[in-house]
Amino acid sequence: KAGVTQTPRYLIKTRGQQVTLSCSPISGHRSVSWYQQTPGQGLQFLFEYFSETQRNKGNFPGRFSGRQFSNSRSEMNVSTLELGDSALYLCASSLAPMAGAEQFFGPGTRLTVL
Amino acid sequence: AQSVTQLGSHVSVSEGALVLLRCNYSSSVPPYLFWYVQYPNQGLQLLLKYTSAATLVKGINGFEAEFKKSETSFHLTKPSAHMSDAAEYFCAVINTNAGKSTFGDGTTLTVKP
Numbered sequence: 184k185a186g187v188t189q190t191p192r193y194l195i196k197t198r199g200q201q202v203t204l205s206c207s208p209i210s211g212h213r214s215v216s217w218y219q220q221t222p223g224q225g226l227q228f229l230f231e232y233f234s235e236t237q238r239n240k241g242n243f244p245g246r247f248s249g250r251q252f253s254n255s256r257s258e259m260n261v262s263t264l265e266l267g268d269s270a271l272y273l274c275a276s277s278l279a280p281m282a283g284a285e286q287f288f289g290p291g292t293r294l295t296v297l
Numbered sequence: 298a299q300s301v302t303q304l305g306s307h308v309s310v311s312e313g314a315l316v317l318l319r320c321n322y323s324s325s326v327p328p329y330l331f332w333y334v335q336y337p338n339q340g341l342q343l344l345l346k347y348t349s350a351a352t353l354v355k356g357i358n359g360f361e362a363e364f365k366k367s368e369t370s371f372h373l374t375k376p377s378a379h380m381s382d383a384a385e386y387f388c389a390v391i392n393t394n395a396g397k398s399t400f401g402d403g404t405t406l407t408v409k410p
Contacts (some may be wrong), residue, residue: 187340216398222364226341239348239397245402273340288333 185209187289189275190215195295204292208255208276214238215257216286217249220271229272232257233280261294269296299306299392311409313397316360316375318404320388323369329391330371332362334384335403341387347371360404383408 188207198287218228227263228241230236230289232251249259255276261268304319322328330349333341345356353362364372371388387400 186348218400226389228398228400229402241397257383275341285346288342290338 187274189274189288189289189292192290192294193293195297196264197297198264199268200264201260202264202294204259204261204272204294205272206259206274206289207277208257208274208289212276212278212287213255214277214280215232215255216275216277217257217259218271218273218275218289220242220272220273221269225280229259230273231280232244232263239282266296268294299328299390299397299399300401301388301390303388303403303404306402306405307386307405307407309407309409310378312380313377316373316378316382316406318373318386318388318406320329320373320401321369322363322371322373322388322390324390324392326392330362330364331389332360332371332373333355333387333389334358335387336384344373344386378406378408380408380410382406 184240190205214233215264216231220226230237230249235251244257246262271291273291275288277286300323302321331346332344335341344360345354347354347364355361360375362371363366364371385403385405387403392400
């Protein structure tokens with residue numbers, strides 16, 4: 184069974200631009216969660232989608248948004264990029280909503296904002 | 298609110314020695330607790346999880362952790378370190394009511410030959 188895939192793996196953008204990251208969950212998984220990982224802040228929860236609905240959201244500004252499609256694939260969008268948005272963005276999928284369900288992580292998308 | 302504290306951002310052990318990575322948590326509701334491992338340039342891999350069943354949880358690669366409610370701890374151990382265990386380890390708590398996860402800052406494990 185294929186694992187969680189994230190595209191692209193690496194991305195370089197400049198301040199003020201916007202970016203869209205994609206995550207394809209494991210087949211049959213309906214929950215997708217997004218995390219931001221930085222050396223300074225560690226791993227921080229962005230949001231979780233289940234059956235195309237956002238279930239939970241972390242403490243991030245409205246510039247960070249996401250969506251989930253009917254095939255469970257998810258996209259995350261960051262508008263008006265700032266230098267501080269440089270990070271590894273991880274996606275995780277699970278069969279059921281995250282609470283108690285084992286999450287499987289993708290390799291991440293490394294975003295660099297110049 | 299919930300939080301996770303991993304004591305020691307860096308831990309170094311010799312090959313064959315005991316590995317002990319410490320994690321303390323706070324949660325207003327009975328928590329689910331997890332340990333993940335992350336190798337360079339990779340995502341996180343689940344080592345083990347506690348979801349209110351047995352307090353001693355066995356995971357992959359010979360790791361185990363014990364949930365101690367009185368100490369609000371969930372320390373990760375492995376009797377004998379292997380070079381391949383060198384990685385970063387994260388402890389995480391999930392609030393089963395709110396469905397939000399909180400990760401610790403991570404502990405980098407170095408294994409010396």
